[in-house]
Amino acid sequence: DTAVSQTPKYLVTQMGNDKSIKCEQNLGHDTMYWYKQDSKKFLKIMFSYNNKELIINETVPNRFSPKSPDKAHLNLHINSLELGDSAVYFCASSQGQVFYTGELFFGEGSRLTVL
Amino acid sequence: KQEVTQIPAALSVPEGENLVLNCSFTDSAIYNLQWFRQDPGKGLTSLLLIQSSQREQTSGRLNASLDKSSGRSTLYIAASQPGDSATYLCAVPGSNYQLIWGAGTKLIIKP
Numbered sequence: 001d002t003a004v005s006q007t008p009k010y011l012v013t014q015m016g017n018d019k020s021i022k023c024e025q026n027l028g029h030d031t032m033y034w035y036k037q038d039s040k041k042f043l044k045i046m047f048s049y050n051n052k053e054l055i056i057n058e059t060v061p062n063r064f065s066p067k068s069p070d071k072a073h074l075n076l077h078i079n080s081l082e083l084g085d086s087a088v089y090f091c092a093s094s095q096g097q098v099f100y101t102g103e104l105f106f107g108e109g110s111r112l113t114v115l
Numbered sequence: 116k117q118e119v120t121q122i123p124a125a126l127s128v129p130e131g132e133n134l135v136l137n138c139s140f141t142d143s144a145i146y147n148l149q150w151f152r153q154d155p156g157k158g159l160t161s162l163l164l165i166q167s168s169q170r171e172q173t174s175g176r177l178n179a180s181l182d183k184s185s186g187r188s189t190l191y192i193a194a195s196q197p198g199d200s201a202t203y204l205c206a207v208p209g210s211n212y213q214l215i216w217g218a219g220t221k222l223i224i225k226p
Binding site for chain 1: 157
C-alpha cells in the first residue's frame with residue numbers, strides 16, 4: 001500500500017503544452033511538498049502546503065501552479081512547458097513541518113521530458 | 116547560511132565490509148537530521164531521523180550518529196550487501212521551512 005503516490009510516472013510532451021502531475025498521500029500527514037531534481041541530481045523545493053495552506057513558494061515561474069484540494073492531495077499544474085522544465089518532480093509529505101520534527105516521505109517521482 | 120557537505124562523493128567497497136558515510140553541516144543549531152537513500156530512477160526513502168536531542172539512531176544494520184557541536188553526522192552500515200548500493204543523502208532543516216540537502220554519496224557494494 002503506497003504511502004505517497006504520484007502520477008504519471010513518466011511524461012513526455014512538446015514545448016508549449018500544459019500538463020499536470022498528481023500526488024496523494026495516505027499517511028494522514030498535514031504537510032505536502034513538491035521538489036524538483038535536475039540532471040545534476042540536486043533537490044530543490046518548489047512548494048509546500050500545510051493543511052491546504054501554501055507555506056513555501058520558492059522562486060518558481062508562475063507557469064507552475066500547485067493545487068491542494070484537501071490535505072491528502074497536492075497537484076502540480078505546469079503551463080506553457082519549456083525545455084528547461086525537464087526534470088524529475090518529487091512529491092513528499094510529513095506530519096508537521098520538517099523544520100521541527102517531521103520525517104519526510106517521498107513519492108517515486110514523475111520524470112517529465114519536454115521535447 | 117546552513118550548508119551541508121557529504122564526503123566522499125562516491126565509494127566502492129567489497130560486500131561484507133563495514134563502512135561509514137559522512138555528513139557535515141555549518142550551523143549546529145539544527146532541529147533534526149535525516150538520512151535518505153535514493154535508488155537509480157526511484158524516489159527517496161527515509162532511513163533514519165535523528166532529533167537534535169539524540170546522539171544516535173539505529174535501524175537494522177544502519178546506525179546514524181549526530182554530534183551537533185562539531186557539526187557532523189555519520190551513517191554506519193554494517194556487513195554491507197549489494198542491495199545497499201544507492202546514493203545516500205543527508206538533510207537538515209534550514210530557514211524558511213526548507214530542508215538543506217547534501218549532494219549525496221554514491222555507494223557501490225561489489226559482490
